[in-house]
Amino acid sequence: MSLQKKVIKGTSLVLAGLIASSTLPTTTYAQEKINTDRIEQTNIKSKTINPFMSIGTGYVDKFKMVINSNGVLNLKTTSRSAVALGIGTQTKTVISIDPEIATEFFSTPGYEKYIGGSVDRLSELGIGNDTIKMSKLWNKRTGLLNGDDTAFYDKKTHSIVIYSHQSILSTTNYQNVHLTLDLDKWSKETGRYVERKPFYEFKLQSVKGDCGINWSWGAAGSVLDHMNGGDVEDSWIENKVEPTTISSDDDRTFYGNAKQDRFNEHETDYTVELLVNGNLAAENIQMNENGDWKMDLSPSLLKDGTEIAARVIGVEKGTNGNGKVDKKQSTISWYTVGKDSIPWSQWSIKAPSLSDAYDGETLIDGILSKQNLQNDRTYTYVVEIDGQEVFSQKYDGDNVQLKVPLFDKQLHKGQKIATYVIGHEPGQQDKKSDVATMIVKENQEEESKWNNWVVKSATIDNAMENSTFIKTTVPIQNKFNARSYELQVYVNDQLIDTKKNISNLGGDFVSVLPSGQQLKAGDTVKAIVIGHEPDEKDKQSEKTVMTVKDESNWGVWELADPTLNEVTSQDRKVTGHVPAQSVDFNRNYELQVRVNGETLKTEPVTSDTDYEITLPDNVELKENDEVSVQLIGHQEGKDDKESNVVSTIVQKNELPTTSKFEIGYWESYGLVYEGQIFNEGWDMSDASRISKEVQLLNESGTVVKKVKAANTDWYEKGNYNGYQFIIDNDTLGSLPEGTYTLRMQVEIDGSVVGETDLELTRRLSRLGQQHDNYADLEPVEIQGNIVTPVVIDNHPGINISKVEKEDTN
Structure with a gap:
């Protein structure tokens, strides 16, 4: 696209004024003093010059x-004044070098040999071009014999200052600089490195070196980033921190490898930190000598879809040329808990934000928001000016600054800047964020003036009860005059954190409370932004104040009552169901079991699951006991919550009683029966406690005879569930005619515990004559009765009939 040059009006008026002033005598002198803070400038003398009053754009x-x-770092700049009329005009060009480069490079003894390039400027006569090598100009003496031009490093401002010579007579002025710094050679020969940054910033401003009027208020800006060689490895920029891997076998314990090659870097100690959904969850995680690390996050509530971020943190062991102990970090590695992720249909892309842009600027800046990185999603941001794309670059989806340099161009009032982010997901159509726009301004409000400067307030994004940190956002601020910003965070008027050297782009910040402290409901959190401008008084934003509330809504949290299944006297477990409960804010639950009001057990339970709790060994439930359960809810830092008590009455255990009539046979004294009787709830290990009785029932169900049965353990040693009884001949001979059945009743400790009809399971007799089944036993005549063993519906019975008397007639 074409960026139109600014039209300068009133040139003829300016020229006329200059011609008029040129007839004045030379009565004033202007002296330029070279900055005393620059390195190795003790032998350079400032020169007294004798210009006429000049005027220019x-x-x-x-x-x-x-x-x-x-x-080799190459900087090429142009600076031109459309009108610079006068005698003895001079150009002063200041190139601000990113402090990370400047402090490290210019603090190296003998750095001058790595500087190269040249300067093009108006000739001393004011007609034609003059070129001088930077090596000749650097630290050049000035004075009557040496001329007025020189170049040097200003330590205070991290800038290279270049003066042209004074033109005898000029109508315009310019100074074009080609500066080279052979930083790779410097690094290899000195063993020094520059701290790695996402980008390195440079500024350019040229002004008149004499006392002429100057209307320039801003500076051109540019950056060195990975698009133009700012991302090299094994060179003058310190190597990257290697990212870690991250894995988990259970979505609770996480592990990975973060081994560093430790080459081309300052000596550094490395650890790993983990973030859960963007909030710091664990830090200072140590690695072994192989780079392996492991961390259990099970105390945290990790739902499906939770994003776990892992990054390597490096803290250098000493100060470098910048005078700081630097902290650096790797790119983030991501892990998503479970299989849930935001589907393509619900995936939204956050738009960037733009800083104010002004007429004449050469750098567009803003903030790129953190994006969703599930499903291998990647992102590209695009910048347009007046509908034409001027920049497109991939980024890793993290919250980072946006810096777009314009080479050989400037922004102009009224132009429309637009930026947006495009999201990519394999196998899906790309998605686009909303478009952020900005109209280039003219600085009519003169925001560069201190009196018009307003420091914008921070917002407090997260200050929750029981939290150990506070999240704040500093908005985009005024960027003029090298202004920087500071964030102060207070809790109950006690300063807990200060974030310094914040750029005009602001950002998101996390302030961690002192060890062992948490926010409490009612605490007051305050955030203040302080603006700094060199050589000016600080300015302060309005205070942002928030009172910590119970964000968990503990007051309205209610527990759903558990259910309790029927309990019998023989049960050893209590069972039921825990309905769905709130699990927000790491809430967890226990179930208390009571018998007749006494708490017997308390065990952890899970929301929306069945429970089964075994009673203690010394507890025996009895009929009519009361069993109750109650759910207890826990939330850290809060009182427990309780459900209603749910209870039931213990029922008698109606376990089925069954019998196995094994054999029956005749003996001389009567009919013998043997078999077993069962009930799972009976203890039949002690024969002395057991009494078995057989009832002989007639066809109407009336008991006509009771017979005692002997206890036996013939079938299971030590278990007296066996029986043997005899219906003797006297009983059999006295029974009236009819059919009789047999029923057995069992008493334990004197109480009847059950009864059942005898039932055939075994067909063969053991003594007497052998038959295929009980019904085949032969009839026997006893005392005038014919006794016949019979089977009635698979139950053993007896039929009695009378012996027919012989007819004596």
């Missing part, structure tokens, strides 16, 4: 190139 500054080529 401000300079138009542009970056034509910022690139790292084969380890």
